[in-house]
Every structure is written in structure tokens, then in C-alpha cells.
Amino acid sequence: NQIIQNFSDTWRICLISQVKNAQANFHLNVDFTQNLNQKALEEIVNKVKNFQKHYECIIYLPNTSIPTQDNINSEDIFDQYQLQKQINMNPCLLTANLANKYLTSNGVIMFMGNQSSFTQPLYDKIAFSLIQNQVNFLNLSMGDRETIDIDSFSLNLLQNDIEQEDNDQQNQYKQITQFIRRWAEGKSRPISGTFIKFNKKKNQYYPELI
Template identity: 20%
Template sequence: MMNLMRRALVIGGSGALGRSMVEIFRDSWEVTSVDLRENSSAHKNIILNELQKIDDQCESCKRELTGKYDAILCVAGGFAGGSISEPEVFSKIQHLMKLNLFPCVMAGHIATQFLAEEGLIVLTGAAACFKDTTPGIIAYALSKTATHSLALNLATRQDIPATSTVATILPEVIDTPSNRDAMPNADFSKWANPRSIAALVKMWAEGVNRPENGSFAVLKTVNGQIVPEFV
């Protein structure tokens, strides 16, 4: 393995955004991917057991971690539509909390032991749920709103290094194959490119235009470039 100075932990490293994070960081960082599947581009993989409870997954992950990480990035997630009137609302909420909130809680918990001084934590929220009411995607909205609350609490830095930074990205729509399949008639030029998001986060991790601790950044696409709008 390359002897790299900076180290990144990418939770959700085999997903659409996670793969871009790994690819962008790996050239000059040592990158560990944490997911249910391997990402062969990462320097190290921690494969979680899907059948385990989140507590056990987290403890299993921690047993494989060593040293400190300069960036802990949570880009795991999922989506489902539906209103509170649906009979399936409870199961959808449970499912999306598992996909969206629990990985972020894992990132924060791991950071209490493994985040380096002046390290960066990035969580993935959602612009629509941050700015507006979204009754048509209630389960998704609840999981993302809980993530936003987690970010605010982490940013108190009560349990993580006092010199660290917690930042939450708020994508509008990420340009992924699954999103294109779901919305084939959309204007893809306004969607956020995963590699561009990863490049922005890497700049922050390296101290370039790093946002203030506790920041939330809506990711706008302007002329093909990601422009963070802090809210």
C-alpha cells in the first residue's frame, strides 16, 4: 500500500457518490471504503455484514480501524417516495433511517475515537428537505432532517476534536444512473456530478475554502461546475 500522509474513511464507498469520493481522494490520500460491497479502487475495504444490527456493524468496523483519519465522509444513502397516508409509511421510515441516518451516526460515533485534529466530517443531507416541506417523500424527509439535526449536534464538538470541522452537503439531485432511470425527462445539466462533488469535498479536506464548522452547503450546478451555497 502507498505510504500516504492523509487518510480518508468513506462510509458508503461503493455507492454512486462513494465511488467518486474514493477515486478523487485515492491519488494523494490513503482511502478506506466502508460498505456492504468492496470498492476495488480503495486502498482498504471494510465490508459490513448486511444481516447484522447497526451496533454490531459499527463495532466490527471499529475493530478494523487503525490510527487517525483526516476526513470521515458519509455518502451512503437511499430514496423512496410516498406520503404519510400510505400503509407502508412505517416500514419506509424504518428502511430510510437505516440507509440515510444510521450511516451518519456511525460516522459521528467513529469520529469520537478516530478523527484527527483539524479533521473534517462530511455528512450527506438533502436540499429539498432542508429548505421546504416535502409531504410527498415523508420517509426520506424524516431521515434527512434527522441527519441535519445530527450534524448540528456533532458541530458542538463535545465528543470530537475541538479543532475539527463538521460540514453537511445538501445536494439537490445527484447525477446517478438510478436517478436518470427514475427521471428520464429531467434536465441533467442542472444535476450535481458526483466527481465534482468529490473534488469539492477533497478541497475542503485539504484546507482549501473549508467551510466553517456546522455549515450546510446546498450544491448548485452552474455552467457544469458545483457551487456551494451556504445556508
């Protein structure tokens, strides 16, 4: 993962995922398709705290490995919604919960959202779009400093899901992760609760605040 690679030189990284990454200092395997009840949450919270008591930056990365193709008339629309809720909304909600507990003062939580579902209706991805809008709501909620327990920043980075050539996609990821690290380090941060999309001019990507 490009983000982990970009932080691994000087940051201590806690990764919550079913997929391991050798560059992470601590890996916590959580199956989000299983019921994440109060007991399970307490176990996760304790393990995260045992690794490190405070975090400067917490990032939510969506699970895009399971494609979604459905519309409001689909027979399996409720199955698709439940699946997207498990693999994307549950980890996103966990991210926000952990951030409210362990982010340092002036720390930052970043949600990796979806640009298409933010800007237009996706009639062939109803379940996915509903979940993405819940992610957007969490960003707004965490960005309102009067409603949370920490003095933190919340950002939603809207990813472009248009297919690209591999080289161009790698270049995009590399440049975007540089912005992510810069904001994580407190440099030139946008206003808390901001939505951000990345535009391209020639071979350079730059953030546009929405």
C-alpha cells in the same frame, strides 16, 4: 464512485459498504439492515482502527438505491421509516461515532444531505425526510466543538435530487468532489456546522453557504 476516485491518488481510503470499490485500500462489509448492537460496533471500531489509527476526513454517503414514495397516510409508513433508518441513519450515526473516535485534530467529517428535504416539506417522502432531518441534526451536533471530544470540522453538503442529463450530472459530481477534496485538505473551509448547497452558473458549480 467519483469521490473515491478523486482521493485515491494520494489518500489511503477505508470504505464501509456492502459494495466494493477497487480503488479503496480497505473494504469493510457492513449490512446495516442487521442489528448494529454494541458488539457489532466494537468489531467495526477495531477493524477501522487496525487499518489506520487516525483519519483526516470521514464522509457519509447516503444510500439512494432504494426509492421512497410514501405519505403520512401510507399503510407501510412504519416499514418505510424503518428501512430508511437502517440504510441511511444507521450508517450516518456510525460515521459520526467513528469521527469522534478517530478524526485527527482539525480533521473534517462531511455528511451528504438532501437539498429538497432541507428547504421544503416533502409530503410524498415522509420517511426519507424524517431521516434526512436527523442527518441535519448530527451535522449541527458535530459542528458544536464544545460538545464533542475532538477539534474537528463538520459540514453537510446538500445534494440536488433533480434529474439531470448524464453528462451534466458527471460534470456536477466532478466539480463538487474537487471542493470536497479541497476542504478535506484544510483549504478555504467553511465554518464548522455549515450547510452547503451547490449552484450552477453556466457550466460551473459553486458552493453557497446556508
